[in-house]
Amino acid sequence: NQRPRALSGIQPTASSFHLGNYLGAIRQYVAMQDTHDAFYMVVDLHAITVPQDPATLRANTRLAAAQLLAAGLDPDRCTLFVQSHVPEHAQLGWLMNCITGFGEASRMTQFKDKSARQGADSATVGLFTYPILQVADILLYQADAVPVGEDQRQHIELTRDLAERFNGRFGATFNLPAAHIVREVAKIYDLQDPTAKMSKSAASAKGLVNLLDEPKVSAKKFRSAVTDTDTVVRYDETEKPGISNLLRIHSALTGTGIAELEEQYAGKGYGALKTDLAEIFVAWVTPFRERTQEYLGDPETLDSLLAKGAEKARAVAAETLALAYDRMGF
Numbered sequence: 030n031q032r033p034r035a036l037s038g039i040q041p042t043a044s045s046f047h048l049g050n051y052l053g054a055i056r057q058y059v060a061m062q063d064t065h066d067a068f069y070m071v072v073d074l075h076a077i078t079v080p081q082d083p084a085t086l087r088a089n090t091r092l093a094a095a096q097l098l099a100a101g102l103d104p105d106r107c108t109l110f111v112q113s114h115v116p117e118h119a120q121l122g123w124l125m126n127c128i129t130g131f132g133e134a135s136r137m138t139q140f141k142d143k144s145a146r147q148g149a150d151s152a153t154v155g156l157f158t159y160p161i162l163q164v165a166d167i168l169l170y171q172a173d174a175v176p177v178g179e180d181q182r183q184h185i186e187l188t189r190d191l192a193e194r195f196n197g198r199f200g201a202t203f204n205l206p207a208a209h210i211v212r213e214v215a216k217i218y219d220l221q222d223p224t225a226k227m228s229k230s231a232a233s234a235k236g237l238v239n240l241l242d243e244p245k246v247s248a249k250k251f252r253s254a255v256t257d258t259d260t261v262v263r264y265d266e267t268e269k270p271g272i273s274n275l276l277r278i279h280s281a282l283t284g285t286g287i288a289e290l291e292e293q294y295a296g297k298g299y300g301a302l303k304t305d306l307a308e309i310f311v312a313w314v315t316p317f318r319e320r321t322q323e324y325l326g327d328p329e330t331l332d333s334l335l336a337k338g339a340e341k342a343r344a345v346a347a348e349t350l351a352l353a354y355d356r357m358g359f
C-alpha cells in the first residue's frame with residue numbers, strides 16, 4: 030500500500046455524536062479512506078481518564094462504532110477498531126511515559142484546561158499522561174498524517190519530539206507524523222450561543238444538535254437558532270455569527286458554496302434559511318439514524334466487524350511494539 034498512513038481516534042464519551050463532531054472530524058475520516066491507508070479507533074482507554082460508568086462506557090463504545098459506520102466508514106476501505114482491543118496501545122504508552130520529562134508533560138495546555146475544570150486534586154494521573162498514550166496510538170501505526178483539530182497541534186508536536194528522542198537514543202524505530210489540520214474544516218458553533226463551539230459539554234443542550242436525537246427535536250433547534258436583528262443573509266463571522274454558522278452548516282451538508290447561498294436567500298430573510306436548513310438536516314440525519322440502528326440491532330455483526338478491525342490493527346501494532354521492545358533492551 031503506497032498511500033500515506035493516517036490515524037485518528039474519537040472518544041466514546043457521549044451517547045450520540047453531535048453535528049460538530051460529524052462536520053469537523055468524522056466527515057474527514059470518511060474522505061480520507063480514499064486517499065490514505067486509514068486507521069480509525071474508538072478511544073475507550075482515553076475515555077477512562079475521567080470517571081466512566083462501566084455499562085455506559087460499553088454501550089457508548091458500541092454506539093460510537095455504529096455511528097462511524099453509519100457515517101460512511103467502510104471496513105473494507107479503512108481499519109476501524111476499539112483501542113482497548115489492541116493491548117499494544119497501553120504497552121507502548123508505558124514505554125513512552127518513561128522517556129517523557131515530567132516538565133515536558135506539564136506543559137500540555139489541554140491538561141491544564143481540563144484539570145482546572147475538574148479541580149486539580151480530582152484530576153487523575155491518567156488525564157495527565159493522556160497525551161503520552163496518544164503518542165503511542167500514533168507511533169504504533171507509523172502514521173504519516175493525523176487528522177485533528179487545531180487544539181491537538183501541541184500533542185502532535187509532542188509525538189514528533191518523543192519519536193525523535195526514542196529514535197536518537199535507541200535507533201530508528203518510529204516514523205515522524207505530521208498533523209493533518211484541515212483548514213477549511215467546518216467549525217460548528219452552538220445554535221443558541223453562536224460564539225461558543227458546539228460541544229457535548231455545553232452548559233445547556235438547547236443549541237446542541239445530537240445526531241441521534243429525534244429529528245423533530247433538531248429541526249426545532251434549527252428553526253429557533255439565535256441570529257441577530259438584521260434581516261440580510263450574509264456571511265460575516267463578526268457581525269453575524271449565528272447566520273454565518275447556519276450558512277456553514279448548510280454549505281457543508283448540501284455542497285453549495287456560501288456565495289451562492291447568499292444569492293439564493295437574497296430578499297428572503299432568516300426564516301427561510303432556518304426552515305430550509307431544518308429540512309436539509311432531517312433529510313440527511315434520517316438515513317444516518319436508520320443505519321446506526323441497523324448496526325446496533327445486530328450486535329454480532331458489529332462485534333465481528335470490530336474484531337476484524339482489531340486483528341488488522343494488531344498486525345501493525347504488534348510489529349512496531351516488538352521493535353520498540355527490542356530496541357529498548359527487552
Ligand code: ADP
Binds near residue numbers: 040053229
Ligand atoms: P466535544 O467538544 O463535544 O467534547 P470532542 O472533543 O470529543 O467533542 O471532539 C471529537 C472530534 O470532533 C474532534 O476531532 C473535534 O475537533 C471535533 N469537533 C468537536 N466539536 C466540534 C465543533 N463544534 N466543530 C467542529 N469540529 C468539532
Ligand code: NA
Binds near residue numbers: 228
Ligand atoms: Na472536548
